[in-house]
Amino acid sequence: MRHAETVTFGGSGLDRAGELRDDSASIEAARTSADTRAIVFWRGKPLITSGDTAELVRLPMDHAILAEVTPEQIFLGREDGAARFAVDLSAWEPPDLDTEMLGGFLDPSEQSHPALPATMVFAELRRVMTWLSPRDAELAATGKAVFGWHETHKFCSKCGAKSQISQAGWQRRCPDCGASHFPRTDPVVIMLITHGNRVLMGRSPGWPEGMYSLLAGFVEPGETLEAAVRREVLEEAGVQVGAVGYLASQPWPFPASLMFGCSGQALSEEIIIDPVEIEDALWISREEMMLAFSGDHPTMLPARKGAIAHFLLENWLADRLD
Known part of the structure; x- marks a missing residue:
């Protein structure tokens, strides 16, 4: 493994x-x-x-x-x-x-x-x-x-009739039109965007005071993971991204996402946030991130333990991303 x-x-x-x-x-x-x-x-x-x-x-x-x-x-x-x-x-x-x-x-x-x-x-x-x-x-x-x-998903998305559970809970079938529906998983990219010794972090409104995490966003229909990484980072923080790689994935049942952890090399440094998408974004050095993980950073809290953002950042600090 x-x-x-x-x-x-x-x-x-x-x-x-x-x-x-x-x-x-x-x-x-x-x-x-x-x-x-x-x-x-x-x-x-x-x-x-x-x-x-x-x-x-x-x-x-x-x-x-x-x-x-x-x-x-x-x-x-x-x-x-x-x-x-x-x-x-x-x-x-x-x-x-x-x-x-x-x-x-x-x-x-x-x-x-x-x-x-x-x-x-x-x-x-x-x-x-x-x-x-x-x-x-x-x-x-x-x-x-x-x-x-x-x-x-209690009703058929094809005809609107009330659907019924089948396949031991892994399907819903419509008794009226015969359509079958299966549990959905929404693909989400979450990005470890780096520029030299720094990583790009952002925060959403409503998060605990001082908490920052990696940028993330849903993959759109007809879009590759790489394209989604570049689009989301540009939309949210105004930063252009070049090479993109895959790191790890995590099921995230809140409510139904599959998080694709990706790395990305930033081609620009200037941050221009979209206030509709995020509340703030900033570049954080390895040294500052170490302080945040140890609980000694004066203003910033790291991503939630257990979330893939915390996992990626922890392994970035330890130089063991594989």
Whole structure:
């Protein structure tokens, strides 16, 4: 495995067993198997054991709490030969729920179901992603992304009729026109743009005070990754980019992106930001970035731990981008 694949959500070799998704008999048999386990989500938050050594909870399929989940279940694959399903408990309403914290940049709240031990909580995946093992992170990211897609794609985009889940959660079929729809992934380029000893950083409105990250943007239809890198950097910061290379990728289920980490050599230095796109952009030297990573920079915070931007910058500092 390349070092680049060790990024958070980078994959753990999970057997996704795609050949079983359209085999209803095998899926039903898996649901009732004694070694099958459920990964439980509440409004996009996975169920984990609390603490700095967090683990993704795997409940037996006959656990009492599963009587409260929605009928839709996502077959995630096989782990050590045993089936894993993602289930959704979002209809449950915790008492004294603080809705203002939900869906924010960093949701610190945790929800505990009365039928579960107090050590098991629903937690925002972005907050706990670096605590999880690669396998736990892959299972959590996959379940969250597919459930999120179903939540926003309940109707056929061809004729407008209400569609139905099929292929063990990996497809929606329209009963009226017969169209098939599959979970979408939006390609996004995120760029480590350098000029000599410096890297180009930017920030979006609403981010925590002082936080900067690498520039990023969606790839447009008919566009290569290289072209998207050059276009996005020019649009956001007014900097021209020459040679572009691929570094690493990261699934990012917030809600449904695949981040393509790219390197780029800047051909110009002057920054002219587009205030509609970003709030600020600047060049940061290696020495300044080291201070930011150590927490000693007077004004700047580094990119969020677990995000591919943090991974690329960390490896840029260590001269181990491969």
